[in-house]
Amino acid sequence: xxxxxxxxxxxxxxxxxxxxxxxxxxxxxxxxxxxxxxxxxxxxxxxxxxxxxxxxxxxxxxxxxxxxxxxxxxxxxxxxxxxxxxxxxxxxxxxxxxxxxxx
Numbered sequence: 001x002x003x004x005x006x007x008x009x010x011x012x013x014x015x016x017x018x019x020x021x022x023x024x025x026x027x028x029x030x031x032x033x034x035x036x037x038x039x040x041x042x043x044x045x046x047x048x049x050x051x052x053x054x055x056x057x058x059x060x061x062x063x064x065x066x067x068x069x070x071x072x073x074x075x076x077x078x079x080x081x082x083x084x085x086x087x088x089x090x091x092x093x094x095x096x097x098x099x100x101x102x103x
Contacts, residue, residue: 001039001046004027004030004031004047008028008047008049009047011027013021016017018049018052021040021052021053023031024040025040028043031043038055038057039055040053040055040059064090081103
């Protein structure tokens with residue numbers, strides 16, 4: 001991250017203006033993908049510069065995350081239980097655990 005920041009600042013100092021987005025993406029692509037999930041807006045924020053672009057990210061999971069997770073869980077051999085534990089406390093947890101053990 002520091003090396004990329006230094007490279008950006010060298011370009012900034014040499015040209016006396018911020019480098020074009022295309023040039024910045026070339027020097028910061030690896031760092032941006034590793035540290036910021038490809039979000040160049042976050043990269044600019046991390047180095048203290050105003051971002052000239054706003055990265056758009058798209059959700060790649062299915063619309064129903066719960067159905068997706070249940071499908072993966074079942075295909076991996078997991079079994080769904082009828083009841084789910086409440087967040088009431090230790091007594092509720094013990095009662096739920098006993099019901100699961102009986103199944």
